[in-house]
Amino acid sequence: MTWAFVVLLLAGVLAACGGGGDSGSESADSAARAPAATSGDRDAGAGSAERAPEGAGEGAGAGAGPGAEKPRAPLTAAREVVHTASLRVRAEDVNASAAKAKQLVTGAGGYVERESSRTEPPRSEITLKIPADRYGELLNTLGTQLGTKLSLSQEAEDVTGEVADVAARVRSAEASLASFRKLYERADSIDEIIRLENEISERESDLEALQAREKSLKNRTQFATVTVTLVSKDAPKEPEDDSRGGFLGGLESGWDAFTAFVGGVAMVFGWLLPFLLTAAVLGLPVLAFLRRRRGRVSTVAPAAGGSGPRPEQDKPEQQEAAGPSGG
Known part of the structure; x- marks a missing residue:
């Protein structure tokens, strides 16, 4: 039994060594095949790169490298x-x-x-x-x-944006007008024909206005x-702009405003002076006449009042005289 146990142990060890060798050989074979496949992929990629268009190859190369030159931006459109x-x-x-x-x-x-x-x-x-x-x-x-x-x-x-906007609106108006004209050709009722005629006339007027604006913009940009x-040499020179700031500038501006105000008041007074003189010439005699008349009335009123009866003053005397007799 001892020999049988030793034989079985040796057989197990040999089986384990054989399995490890097989797995090692398989991993070695797979490692050998992997580089071959990688090289094959590189060859296939190189072949596809050779078959690709020249521009595509340049773009791929430019995007691959970190220090590669960036693609150039397209040129901007001409400005209006x-x-x-x-x-x-x-x-x-x-x-x-x-x-x-x-x-x-x-x-x-x-x-x-x-x-x-x-x-x-x-x-x-x-x-x-x-x-x-x-x-x-x-x-x-x-x-x-x-x-x-x-x-x-x-x-x-x-005016580049305005030109583009007007051009787009012109194209839209033309397409809308064409659609309404097609509908007008297929119209089969009087009401629909009248409605479409009104719509077409409005679209035509809008289109004409947009086309006129587009023509004006085109003329302004082209010329x-x-x-x-x-x-001539004898013509007076234009006055130079010698405006000053600070305190002196404010003082000068204030003085100009004050003189302008005084000049305006004087002008208004001069405009009113003829009317004031006329009013004085006509009004003073009337005022003097009214004052004289008021003075006469005031002097005549007391004289007329003294000669007349005074019932208010007689009543107390009569009451006093009647008082004792009544008692």
């Missing part, structure tokens, strides 16, 4: 800007400079919107419409070739407005 400028020029010959300004603008594709001029002293004011793409160039030319530039002010208004004022 309304340009306005006011230019004041001192010219030797106002008429010649005005003709030259109009010639420069019309030659560049613009036009003259409004013009006013006078002879004494010579002065001309021209409102010009200049193509937006040549606005800066022509503004510089007008400021240098017409004479001596005295002042220049410019403004720019971004810059430049107002050129031409003055």
Whole structure:
């Protein structure tokens, strides 16, 4: 039995060693297959990357690396800007400079919107419409070739949102009008036809108003407005702005307000003076006459009262006289 027990123990140990060797060999085989599969996946990924479009490969590579260059943002749409400028020029010959300004603008594709001029002293004011793409160039030319530039002010208004909103509303109005016209074609009753005609007329008026607004915006963005004022050398210079602040500025403003108030009161008094004099000339004699008449009435009243009977004073005397006799 001792030998049998030893044999069984040896058999168990050998069986355990054999199972561990098999499991170790299996894990080794799986480990060997795993790198092979990984390399196969890499080869497949490389093949798919080669087959992918060139742009897709670049995008994937850019997003993979931490230090890779970020993709560029798309360019923004062009802005719709309304340009306005006011230019004041001192010219030797106002008429010649005005003709030259109009010639420069019309030659560049613009036009003259409004013009006013006078002879004494010579002065001309021209409102010009200049193509937006040549606005800066022509503004510089007008400021240098017409004479001596005295002042220049410019403004720019971004109306991109308004232009997009009006365009969207125009498209919506057109689609709505087209829908109503289709319904009008399929209408089969008089009431429905009349209702659809009214709706179509309202939609058409709204669409025309939106189209007019869109056209105005388009004209404002395509053409810059430049107002050129031409003055002669003999024209007086514009007063400079010498406004001051602080105590002296407040004192000066207060004095100006006080003098303006006094001047206004004097003007009102001067306006009323003729009426006051007329009232005095006509009213004083009437007032004197009324006073004299009141004095006469006051002197005549006591005299008339003294000659008349005084019943109130006689009654006590009569009572006193009748008292003893009655007793």
